[in-house]
Amino acid sequence: MTQLIQLSEIASFFGFDIPKSKNHVAIVGGGGKTTILHALGNQLHGKTVLTCTTKMGFDQHGSHPIYFDPDDDTIRSITSGNPIIVWKEIQGEKAIGVNPSACDRWFGMADNVIIEADGSRKLPFKAPAEFEPVIPSSATAVISTIGADVLDQVINNSCHRPQRVADLAGCNPDQRLTPERAARVLLHPQGQRKAKPPHAKFCIAIAKVNDGNGGKAEVLLDLIDSLEKEIRVAAIAYKEAH
Numbered sequence: 001m002t003q004l005i006q007l008s009e010i011a012s013f014f015g016f017d018i019p020k021s022k023n024h025v026a027i028v029g030g031g032g033k034t035t036i037l038h039a040l041g042n043q044l045h046g047k048t049v050l051t052c053t054t055k056m057g058f059d060q061h062g063s064h065p066i067y068f069d070p071d072d073d074t075i076r077s078i079t080s081g082n083p084i085i086v087w088k089e090i091q092g093e094k095a096i097g098v099n100p101s102a103c104d105r106w107f108g109m110a111d112n113v114i115i116e117a118d119g120s121r122k123l124p125f126k127a128p129a130e131f132e133p134v135i136p137s138s139a140t141a142v143i144s145t146i147g148a149d150v151l152d153q154v155i156n157n158s159c160h161r162p163q164r165v166a167d168l169a170g171c172n173p174d175q176r177l178t179p180e181r182a183a184r185v186l187l188h189p190q191g192q193r194k195a196k197p198p199h200a201k202f203c204i205a206i207a208k209v210n211d212g213n214g215g216k217a218e219v220l221l222d223l224i225d226s227l228e229k230e231i232r233v234a235a236i237a238y239k240e241a242h
Contacts, residue, residue, distance in 0.1 A: 004209055004237040010036065011043035013234050014141065014203050016112075024107045026053075026117040026135040026200075029145040029192050030125040030160070032207035033116045035238070036145060038062040041083035046111025048083040049075070052097035053117050053134035060095070061085045069098075075109050100136035107138050117142075117195075119160075124150035124208075125177065126160035127168050127185055128194050135195045142200050144192035148209045148235075151216040152176050179220035187228060204233045 011017040016025065025040060027033045034056060041050045041064070050064065066085045067074065078084060086106075087095040097116070107113045118133035120126045124147025135142065150158045156173045159165045166173040168188045169181035185191040186204060196202055204224060209217045214235075221233050 004214075004235050007035065007039040007236060007238055008043065010039050010205070010234060010236065014143070014232055016040065016044060016141070022107070022140070023112045023114070024103070024136065024138050024140045025112070025114045025143060026133065026139045026141070027115065027143045027145060028117050028128070028133045028135070029143075030120045030147050030150065030207075031122045032124070032145040032147055032205065033120070034060045035207070036143065036205060037114050037116055038083075040112075040114050044083075044112045044114075046081060047078060047109075048081075048112040048114065049086055049103075049106050049110050050083050050114050051086040051103065051116075052095065053100050053103065053115055053136070054097050054119050054132065055094045056097070056116055056119070058090050058093055058095045072105060072109065075106050097134075100134055103136040104138045107136075115139075121160050123160040124148075124158060125165065125182065125185075127164035127191055129161060129164065133195050135197065135200075137197055139197050139200045141203060142193075142196045143203045143205055144186055145205045145207055146182060146186065146220075147207050148213040148217040148220075150177055151179055151182060151213060151220065179216055179223055182220055183223040183227065186224065187231075202231055204231060206233065206235045207238070209235045209237050 016023045064085045155162045162173040168185045
């Protein structure tokens with residue numbers, strides 16, 4: 001089974017915790033984005049803004065202070081080293097995200113900006129529609145998430161936008177998402193790399209890896225490594241993702 005890392009090691013694994021570094025990280029893909037967003041927020045040093053450019057659950061604030069549609073002076077005035085959550089507003093059970101241009105400005109005022117850049121309806125894998133993901137131009141890294149529990153499951157039953165996943169994987173949505181098919185979607189220019197700024201590094205997080213699915217996760221990791229050796233892939237052990 002492939003070597004696992006814990007959520008508490010993710011910032012170090014991806015090289016985001018280098019002293020005096022500034023990070024603007026967009027998280028895309030399947031379920032687990034909010035879990036990783038908060039993990040990075042808790043591990044990175046300095047002034048850190050956590051936000052989204054689409055929507056997320058209004059209860060997913062991680063007990064951090066919430067700011068609604070703040071102006072730039074408010075962001076500049078925040079001196080706490082603890083993460084803050086920034087949303088535009090609340091509509092029903094959803095927090096509405098901010099314009100990506102605001103994230104670009106705030107990156108000049110904060111040490112770290114970490115965003116959720118698309119949604120997956122809590123499903124473990126997806127492929128983006130034409131209008132997503134919404135990634136700010138100054139993003140320094142993009143992390144694509146995939147839940148290991150989706151591997152070898154029927155695409156129609158386990159993926160968000162299943163027809164899109166199947167199209168990029170080269171199969172039918174009533175077929176299973178093998179590690180090979182998942183790798184095609186993850187690495188496809190219209191898959192999880194879609195809208196990545198040219199200068200941003202691309203990383204992959206295989207979430208919820210355990211003894212039952214670890215072999216499949218290892219096959220996926222090895223496939224990605226054989227095709228794109230420069231991509232950093234984290235296999236992460238934890239039970240729940242949101």
